[in-house]
Each structure stands twice: as structure tokens, then as C-alpha cells.
Amino acid sequence: MANKYENAENIGKLVSGGTLTDLGKKVNASEKRVSEIIKKLSDMESAIQAAKKQEEERIASEQAEKEKAEKEAAREAAEAAEKAAAEREAAAKAAADKGKEVPTAAKGSAEEAQPVQPAAAKPESEQRPASAESVPADRKPAESKPAAVIEGRPADKKPAENRPSAPAAKAQPAQPARRQDNASRSPQPRSNNAAQSSGRTRQNDNRTFVNKDSRPPRAGQGARPGAPRPSGAQGAYSPRPAAGARPAAPAPAAKPGKNFGPDKKKGGDRTYVEKEKRPLNKRSLQKQQGASVEDFDDERDVYRKVRTKKTAKQTVQSVKIDRAVVTTENIPIKVLSEKLGVTAVEITKRLFKEGIITTVNGSIDYETAFMIAADLGIELEYKPEKTAEEKLIEKQADTVEEIESLIPRAPVVTVMGHVDHGKTSLLDYIRKTKVTEGEAGGITQHIGAYSVAIGDKKITFLDTPGHEAFTAMRARGAQVTDIVVLVVAADDGIMPQTVEAINHAKAAEVPIIVAVNKMDKQGADINRVMQDLTNYGLLPEAWGGETMVCPVSAKTGEGVDTLLVSILTLAETRDLLANPEREARGTIIEAKLDKGMGPMASVLVQNGTLHTGDNIISGMVTGRVRAMIDDKGRQVKSAGPSTAVSVLGFEEVPNAGDPIYAVSQELMKQVVEERKRKESEARVQQTSKITLDEVFGKIAEGNMKTLNLIIKGDVQGSVEAVKQSVVKLSNDEVQIKVIHSGAGAVNESDVMLADSSNAIILAFNVRPDAKAKALAERSKVDIRTYRIIYDLLDDVEGALKGMIAPKYQEIYMGKCEVRQVFKITGVGNVAGCYVTDGKIVRGGKLRIYRDDVLVVEGNVQQLKRFKDDVKEVNYGFECGCSIEGFKDIKVGDIIECYMIQEVPRI
Numbered sequence: 001m002a003n004k005y006e007n008a009e010n011i012g013k014l015v016s017g018g019t020l021t022d023l024g025k026k027v028n029a030s031e032k033r034v035s036e037i038i039k040k041l042s043d044m045e046s047a048i049q050a051a052k053k054q055e056e057e058r059i060a061s062e063q064a065e066k067e068k069a070e071k072e073a074a075r076e077a078a079e080a081a082e083k084a085a086a087e088r089e090a091a092a093k094a095a096a097d098k099g100k101e102v103p104t105a106a107k108g109s110a111e112e113a114q115p116v117q118p119a120a121a122k123p124e125s126e127q128r129p130a131s132a133e134s135v136p137a138d139r140k141p142a143e144s145k146p147a148a149v150i151e152g153r154p155a156d157k158k159p160a161e162n163r164p165s166a167p168a169a170k171a172q173p174a175q176p177a178r179r180q181d182n183a184s185r186s187p188q189p190r191s192n193n194a195a196q197s198s199g200r201t202r203q204n205d206n207r208t209f210v211n212k213d214s215r216p217p218r219a220g221q222g223a224r225p226g227a228p229r230p231s232g233a234q235g236a237y238s239p240r241p242a243a244g245a246r247p248a249a250p251a252p253a254a255k256p257g258k259n260f261g262p263d264k265k266k267g268g269d270r271t272y273v274e275k276e277k278r279p280l281n282k283r284s285l286q287k288q289q290g291a292s293v294e295d296f297d298d299e300r301d302v303y304r305k306v307r308t309k310k311t312a313k314q315t316v317q318s319v320k321i322d323r324a325v326v327t328t329e330n331i332p333i334k335v336l337s338e339k340l341g342v343t344a345v346e347i348t349k350r351l352f353k354e355g356i357i358t359t360v361n362g363s364i365d366y367e368t369a370f371m372i373a374a375d376l377g378i379e380l381e382y383k384p385e386k387t388a389e390e391k392l393i394e395k396q397a398d399t400v401e402e403i404e405s406l407i408p409r410a411p412v413v414t415v416m417g418h419v420d421h422g423k424t425s426l427l428d429y430i431r432k433t434k435v436t437e438g439e440a441g442g443i444t445q446h447i448g449a450y451s452v453a454i455g456d457k458k459i460t461f462l463d464t465p466g467h468e469a470f471t472a473m474r475a476r477g478a479q480v481t482d483i484v485v486l487v488v489a490a491d492d493g494i495m496p497q498t499v500e501a502i503n504h505a506k507a508a509e510v511p512i513i514v515a516v517n518k519m520d521k522q523g524a525d526i527n528r529v530m531q532d533l534t535n536y537g538l539l540p541e542a543w544g545g546e547t548m549v550c551p552v553s554a555k556t557g558e559g560v561d562t563l564l565v566s567i568l569t570l571a572e573t574r575d576l577l578a579n580p581e582r583e584a585r586g587t588i589i590e591a592k593l594d595k596g597m598g599p600m601a602s603v604l605v606q607n608g609t610l611h612t613g614d615n616i617i618s619g620m621v622t623g624r625v626r627a628m629i630d631d632k633g634r635q636v637k638s639a640g641p642s643t644a645v646s647v648l649g650f651e652e653v654p655n656a657g658d659p660i661y662a663v664s665q666e667l668m669k670q671v672v673e674e675r676k677r678k679e680s681e682a683r684v685q686q687t688s689k690i691t692l693d694e695v696f697g698k699i700a701e702g703n704m705k706t707l708n709l710i711i712k713g714d715v716q717g718s719v720e721a722v723k724q725s726v727v728k729l730s731n732d733e734v735q736i737k738v739i740h741s742g743a744g745a746v747n748e749s750d751v752m753l754a755d756s757s758n759a760i761i762l763a764f765n766v767r768p769d770a771k772a773k774a775l776a777e778r779s780k781v782d783i784r785t786y787r788i789i790y791d792l793l794d795d796v797e798g799a800l801k802g803m804i805a806p807k808y809q810e811i812y813m814g815k816c817e818v819r820q821v822f823k824i825t826g827v828g829n830v831a832g833c834y835v836t837d838g839k840i841v842r843g844g845k846l847r848i849y850r851d852d853v854l855v856v857e858g859n860v861q862q863l864k865r866f867k868d869d870v871k872e873v874n875y876g877f878e879c880g881c882s883i884e885g886f887k888d889i890k891v892g893d894i895i896e897c898y899m900i901q902e903v904p905r906i
Contacts, residue, residue: 045349321378327385330681332363340378347372363681388670396585396607396661409578410451410458410642411571412480412604416505417487418495422517425554426487427463430564449589449602449644450631454564459571460604460642462589480587480604483570484512485563490524490551494532502536511574512538513548513566520553578641584610584662588618589644591654592715593744599623599650603639603660610639614662616649620675622668623650653743656716705734705803708759709796710750711741714766719743722764722789726796734803736796746783748772755779760799762792806902813897814838814875821889822880827862830882831889839874840897846883849894859884860897 324339337344344360350372351358358364364372366382373380386394415423431450450461462481484505488498505512514533516526530540530549539545548566552559590602601618603610610616614625626649628636639645654660663671709726713719719741730736739757740750746761746768752775754761761768761776761783768776768783776783786792820832833840842863848855861884863870865877873879883889 041352045352323379323381324373325381325383326366326369327383329366329382329384330363331366331369333358333360336364336369336372339380340373340376342376350375388667388674392661392663392667392671395663395667396583405581406577406579409576409640410460411482411567411574411576412460412462412606412642413483413485413567414462414481414510415485415487416501418489418492418497418501421487421489421492421495421498422554423487424463426515426517426552426560427461429554429557429560430461449604451644454568457568458642459564459567460644462604462644480589480606481508481510482574482576483567484510485567486512486514487517488514488529488533489518490516490526490529491518491521493529494536499536502538506537511570513550513563513570514538514540515559515563516549516551517554519551519558520556526551576642578607580609580640582608584608584614584639584660586610586660588654588656588658588660590715590717591650591656591743593653593742595745597648599648599653601647601650601654601660602644603647604644605639605641607641608662609641610645610647610662612637615665615668616647616660616662617668617671618650618654618660619658620672620679621650621652621654622672625649625662653716656720707734707736707796707799707803708754708757709736709738710754710759710761711738711764712746712750712761712766713741713743713764716743718764722762722792725789725793726762729793729797729800731800731804734800736800745769746772748775751775751779751781751783754781760784762786762796764789764792808900809903811899811901812838813841813844813899815894815896816840816873816879816881818889818891818893818895821891827882829887829889830862830880831893831895832878833881833895834878835873835875837875838897839872840879840881840895841872841899842870844897844899846881847896847898848883848886848889849896850890850892855893856883856886858886 321339321341326336326339333344333347337347340347348358348360351364351368354368354371356364356368366380370380415427417423427450430452450463452459452461484501486498486501486505488494502512514529516524516529518524519526526549530543533540533547533549534543538547540547540549542549548570550559550563550566552563554560584605585607586603586605588601589604592600594600599621610625610628612625612628616623616625625647628639628648629646630636630639631644636645711719711722711726713722723738723741726736727738739759740753745766746763748771750761751768751772753759754776761781763783763785765787767785773783775781784792784795786795814835814837816833816835818831819834822830822832824830840860840863842860845857845859847857860881862880862882863873864880865873870879881895883895
């Protein structure tokens with residue numbers, strides 16, 4: 001009754017307390033927050049798109065403006081070049097015309113003004129006009145040059161008759177080159193000339209000449225005599241005799257067509273010669289050659305870079321992808337972006353619109369990738385390449401040539417049956433050894449592999465445990481065997497593990513030979529065993545079936561030879577073949593961590609030959625064969641088909657039951673990397689979806705007790721068996737949690753883990769080392785060692801019972817009616833009662849009902865009959881009863897008596 005009320009109250013608390021309502025509110029709030037986040041992300045995406053569009057428009061506008069400016073600059077440069085060319089042509093033409101007029105006018109003027117002078121006095125008069133004219137050449141504007149030539153030099157018209165007598169007229173064309181060279185190399189003479197002529201008053205200080213032909217003729221560049229410069233106007237100087245031939249020279253007339261105006265100055269005041277012969281930079285040289293603005297080096301480099309980027313971008317966009325091929329079902333987004341020709345960011349945006357949130361470093365499956373490609377108008381095809389795993393399987397497959405060269409191999413026989421039915425004893429008799437005595441308690445703890453020679457033939461036997469905890473080990477034995485010998489005790493018959501062994505053999509499609517053992521015992525009944533076998537689909541040959549049944553005795557050896565002959569006969573009919581010349585392939589029968597030799601594994605070679613030094617792979621574990629030991633403890637260099645050996649050289653302890661291959665080092669690395677990658681991807685893709693039932697389950701687990709265990713064993717198979725057995729002992733109140741398990745001795749790390757997690761260490765067939773034992777004593781960690789699995793399971797079951805809270809039940813005793821109330825000094829109110837049902841017990845508990853409503857619960861304080869204290873009052877008698885902690889008793893109340901008793905756990 002109490003439990004019912006408690007359950008009702010708990011349900012009421014759960015409903016009325018608002019737990020479900022709060023949970024619903026939290027779910028709704030979470031959904032609202034997710035919706036808000038999605039909305040914000042959508043807004044952010046829209047803003048990014050708008051900003052990106054604006055940026056593209058801005059870049060396009062700037063590019064257009066830049067191109068427009070370049071075209072305008074090119075047009076202006078072309079116009080300026082044409083204008084300059086026209087001006088040069090006009091200036092050259094005008095200079096040629098003026099040159100023809102000047103000699104004629106000068107001749108007439110000279111005849112009238114002065115007589116002919118000797119030729120020796122001409123150089124001094126010829127070089128003075130040149131000295132005077134060279135100074136102001138850069139100071140006069142270009143437009144004043146023609147006027148200066150015509151009006152300012154009347155003296156140039158006088159010496160017309162002296163021209164034929166000038167002997168130096170032929171050397172005159174070479175003079176400008178020397179003047180230019182001297183002017184460019186040493187500018188000091190120009191300064192001196194300017195200083196000497198500064199005292200003179202000249203009317204032409206600001207004059208410049210359009211070209212060289214418009215200058216007054218000058219004599220050679222010689223040193224001026226020490227006499228002072230004559231005063232007066234420029235026209236007073238005598239003209240150069242050979243000046244009449246100068247205007248006719250075509251080369252000097254065409255070259256000075258350049259206009260050196262004030263707006264073109266880049267330095268201080270320079271002479272005409274310096275302007276003509278100064279070093280030209282690339283810009284000036286290209287300008288003279290008619291180059292446009294786009295050809296300037298400084299601008300051309302930048303322009304070329306921009307144009308190159310633009311061209312590359314247009315090339316990428318112009319490629320149209322209609323079809324793409326992928327080779328894996330799980331496709332990284334970066335790989336998919338390369339296949340489809342779009343950015344990874346664009347793919348993530350499309351996935352986000354479809355409700356798939358991922359990053360550019362993530363991966364998607366082929367179906368999702370196909371959908372994305374279809375949206376882009378691309379056909380995505382899946383053509384898987386051969387994986388490393390497929391290459392390994394293909395390499396291990398037999399070719400046609402190998403099948404033709406196969407040779408017979410020894411049969412692999414697994415001995416199976418119920419515990420203590422004599423499996424190991426029978427095998428012991430066959431091997432003529434005492435293996436059973438070495439097993440703890442006479443029970444086989446793990447698979448033993450033995451090779452037995454029968455004449456010129458060999459049989460490999462595998463002995464499996466019969467205890468129910470070793471189901472996985474029996475299953476492995478059935479999967480790697482050719483024939484199963486099912487041992488059944490003649491006095492015991494078919495047992496649960498016998499049935500399990502039959503099912504394993506049938507699942508592996510392996511033929512069964514039944515060995516009926518213990519025929520030497522009294523009460524052995526082979527017919528009953530044969531009858532029981534028919535119930536499981538095994539019809540003996542004696543009864544017209546196909547199952548061989550051999551009566552044997554492991555103690556006396558009766559029927560053992562017949563059993564061996566039956567095994568060899570059945571092996572011949574199965575046509576067992578192998579190729580010992582190829583790389584080895586086998587199965588890990590058992591694995592352990594040896595303290596002295598490291599990881600070890602019992603390997604059954606099924607095909608090929610395993611050699612020392614071979615690279616081996618089993619699951620995620622790789623290694624190199626360092627040594628091999630056969631069943632007799634001898635070290636061997638190779639192991640052929642149907643041979644069982646212990647292999648040393650693994651990097652870690654492999655898993656029992658995994659296949660093992662001898663492969664090349666390159667293929668071994670590829671297979672391991674591929675397996676690790678697949679395992680990592682599988683972990684990433686696992687999602688945890690919590691339902692409402694799981695939420696209540698988590699709440700219930702909070703009230704559940706947990707027994708943490710660490711299991712260590714000698715071999716991997718035994719550890720698995722112990723783990724599976726102890727986990728089955730969990731119940732609704734106490735859960736067993738194995739936080740760590742492994743093969744090998746108990747070490748310090750195991751003790752520290754047990755100390756931090758409050759766990760118990762179960763050591764099966766191993767013991768803790770000295771350091772671990774000392775640490776366990778200091779940390780108060782419980783280490784239990786076992787050699788028999790029965791004892792281990794019994795102790796775990798006892799620990800569970802100790803952790804389970806005791807369970808109580810109510811036992812109804814009786815009830816009475818209050819007929820009178822007595823008030824006693826020092827005691828209080830005492831109820832005078834009449835027992836109407838059962839009995840009232842002094843040590844019981846009471847419930848008081850008034851008008852069928854529960855008033856209070858309490859204990860019996862005193863129980864008297866008349867004046868005597870009594871232990872109980874039976875039906876039909878009167879008694880006095882006082883209730884502990886309750887004084888408001890009234891006539892007519894009903895008192896119910898009951899006892900609380902602990903219910904034993906089953």
C-alpha cells in the first residue's frame with residue numbers, strides 16, 4: 001500500500017509540479033531561439049550579398065572611369081604630337097625662307113657701310129656676337145625670335161663681300177658639336193660669359209631663337225683676346241664671312257624644331273645648347289617617338305597587372321562545366337567546389353538554404369552533392385575508385401593460375417561442447433600430453449591450437465572453452481574451422497552449451513562429428529544421446545543420416561583412432577586446398593600482452609606462408625613478424641597453411657577474431673590510413689537524438705546505483721568473456737559499468753583510474769605488479785584476483801546484492817475499535833479497545849481511522865490487558881493501548897495494526 005501511495009504522490013509531483021510544462025516551455029524557447037538565429041543568419045547573408053553587389057558596381061565604375069581617362073589622355077597626347085609636328089614643320093619652313101633673305105640684305109648693307117677688312121681680323125668680330133647671343137637664348141619667349149632676327153641686327157647685312165675669302169667656312173658644321181660638348185661637360189664658361197657681358201646694355205636680353213638657323217653666324221670656339229669687348233650695339237660687330245652658306249644646311253634646320261617654352265622648363269636657366277643635348281629619360285624619348293600615355297613604364301606596369309587579373313578571371317568564368325565525377329560517397333566541400341567550379345562558400349550557402357549547416361572544411365554525402373550540382377546544371381557522376389581495402393582483398397584472392405597450382409592442406413578441427421564434458425581431456429589423449437593439469441580448475445580458459453601428426457598426415461586442433469561466458473570464443477572457433485568435433489558426455493547428454501555449439505557450427509556451415517565421451521562410466525547411454533541429437537537436426541549415420549557419431553573414452557582411449565580416421569575421411573571429401581607460395585592470410589585466434597615479449601597473438605594461417613620479417617596488418621594494428629613459436633614451444637622461421645603459431649611483433653594487442661594479412665609496407669600504410677579515416681568519419685557523422693523517453697531514462701539513472709569495474713586478463717578472449725558475463729548481472733537498481741578492460745597485468749595506471757572513478761579491479765589469470773600493489777594499498781583500491789570464472793561471477797553478484805537497497809513489505813496483523821478513553825496521570829490518554837480482527841502486537845505500527853479517514857500513523861507505546869503488559873492481544877479480547885505521539889484519541893476510532901518485514905532478494 002505504501003508503495004502505491006508513494007507512486008501516486010510521485011506522479012502527482014511530476015504532473016502538478018510542472019516538470020512536463022517546464023520541459024515543453026524549454027523546448028519551445030529553444031525552437032524560438034533557433035528560429036531567431038536562422039533569421040539573423042538570413043539577414044546577414046542578404047547584407048553580405050548587397051555589400052558584395054555594391055562593391056562590384058563600384059569596381060566596375062572605377063574601371064570604366066579609368067579606361068575613359070586613359071583614352072582621353074591618349075587622345076590629348078596624339079593631338080599634342082600632331083600640333084608639335086605641324087609647328088616644327090612651319091618653323092623649319094619659315095627659318096629656311098628667312099635664311100635666304102638675310103644674306104642678300106646683309107650684302108648690300110655691308111657694301112654701303114664699310115670697306116673690306118683683312119681676313120685676320122674676322123675671328124674676333126665673329127665670336128663676339130655668338131658670345132652675346134648665347135646668354136639670353138633661354139630668357140626670351142619663343143614668339144619674339146623672328147622679330148629679333150630681322151630688326152635687331154643691321155650689321156649682319158654689311159659684310160657680303162667677305163664670304164668668298166673665309167678659309168674656315170668648310171669646318172663650320174662641326175663647330176656646334178664642340179660647343180654642345182663643352183657646354184654639357186663644363187657649365188662654368190657659360191657663367192663667365194654671362195658675367196663679362198653683364199655690364200653691357202643690350203636691347204635683346206630676353207630674345208630666344210626658334211632654331212639654330214635663325215641665330216647670327218659665329219666663328220670657331222676659340223679663346224677671346226684679352227682686349228675688352230667693344231661697346232655699342234650688336235649690329236656693330238663684323239659678320240662671319242661664311243655665314244651665307246649656313247642657312248642652306250638641311251640637317252641643323254630640321255633638328256631644332258622642338259619648342260622650348262617657359263612652360264617646359266624643369267630646372268634653372270639653361271642655354272640653348274644644354275637644352276638640346278641634355279640626357280633624355282625614357283618618358284621624353286618615348287614622347288619624341290610618338291608614344292602614347294599607355295606606353296609609359298610607370299603606368300604600363302600597373303595597367304598590365306590589372307589587365308592580367310581581369311583576363312584570368314574571365315577565363316575561369318568562361319569555362320562551362322557540364323559533367324563532373326566524384327570517387328567517394330563522402331565528399332569534402334573543398335573537393336566538390338573544385339569539381340563544380342564554384343567557391344566552397346557558395347556551396348555552404350546553398351546547403352544552408354536547404355537546412356544543412358556545415359563549414360567549408362566539412363563533408364557531405366553523394367546525394368546532397370548531386371542535388372547541389374543539379375541546381376548548378378551540372379551532372380555529377382559517382383565512379384568509385386578502388387580503395388586500399390578492395391586492393392587488399394583483390395590481392396588476396398586466388399587467380400586462375402594459383403587455383404591450378406593448389407595443393408592439399410591439413411584440416412582444421414575445432415573441439416566444442418559443454419563444460420566438463422571432456423573436450424580438453426580427449427585432445428590431451430590425442431596429443432599424449434597433460435594439458436588439462438595446467439588449466440585452472442580443469443577448465444579451458446582460452447583457445448589452444450595444436451598440430452597432431454597422424455601417420456603421414458597432419459591435423460590442427462583448436463580447443464574452445466565450454467563455459468557459457470566464452471560464447472564469442474566458440475563462435476570464432478567455428479568460423480575458422482573445417483570440421484567441428486562435438487563432445488557430448490554419455491552420462492550427461494545434450495546441455496545448453498552443446499546446443500550453442502551446434503548452432504555455431506550450423507551458422508558457419510561446418511560439418512559436425514559427434515564424439516560421445518565418457519563411455520567408460522556407469523550409466524552411459526549412447527542411444528539417449530543419439531535420440532537427443534535428432535531433436536537438433538543431427539541424424540546419426542547408424543539411423544540413416546549424415547552425422548558421424550563415434551563413442552570414445554578420453555580416459556581409456558577407446559574409439560579415439562576411429563574418431564581420427566573419421567576426421568581424415570571427412571577432410572578428403574571436402575577437398576581442402578591451399579597455395580603455400582603466396583602471401584599469408586589467417587585469423588587471430590587469441591591475443592594477449594606478455595610482460596616480457598610484448599603483444600602476442602595466436603594466429604591460424606589459412607592460406608599462403610607466413611615468414612619472419614613479413615609486414616602484417618590486422619584491423620587497425622600493424623607490425624612486423626619478429627618471431628614465431630609453434631605449439632611445442634619451438635621457434636620457427638615460417639608457418640604454412642593450417643598451421644597455428646604464436647606471433648610476436650605487433651605494435652599493439654590485436655583483436656581476437658580479426659583477419660591477418662601479410663602485405664607490402666606501402667599497401668599496409670594505405671589500408672591503415674583508410675580504416676582510420678573511415679572510423680573518424682563514422683564518429684563525426686554520429687548524431688545524438690534525445691527523445692522524451694530518453695530524458696526520463698536519464699532522470700531515472702540519477703537514482704540508479706553504479707558499480708564501476710576494471711577488468712584485466714591474460715588474453716583478449718578471456719577479457720571479453722568476463723566483460724560480457726558481468727554486464728549481464730546488472731539489474732534495475734544497480735548497473736555494472738566496465739570503465740576499462742584489456743589484456744596484461746594490473747599496472748599503476750589501472751590503479752590510478754580505479755582510485756579516481758571509485759572502481760574495483762578484477763584480475764583474471766593475472767596479478768598486479770609490485771608498484772601497482774603498493775599504490776593500491778596506499779589508495780585503498782580493491783584488487784580481486786581470480787583463476788576460475790565461476791568465483792569471479794559469484795563475487796560480483798554478491799557485491800551487487802550488497803549495493804541493492806533492502807525491500808520491505810507490510811504484513812497486516814489486525815484491527816481494534818476504541819470504545820472508551822481513559823486519562824491517566826503521567827501517561828496521557830489511553831484507548832480502551834476491543835480487538836475485532838486478527839491481533840494487536842506491541843512492536844507493530846498503527847494507523848488510526850476516523851470516519852474512514854486516515855488521521856495519523858504511529859507506533860504502539862504501551863499495550864496492557866488489565867494491569868499487565870502483554871506482547872499481543874488476540875481477537876475477541878479487550879486491551880488498553882497508548883499511541884506514541886498521539887493523544888487526541890476518541891471513542892469510535894478504528895486502529896489498524898501492521899508489521900514491516902524485509903523481503904529477501906532472489
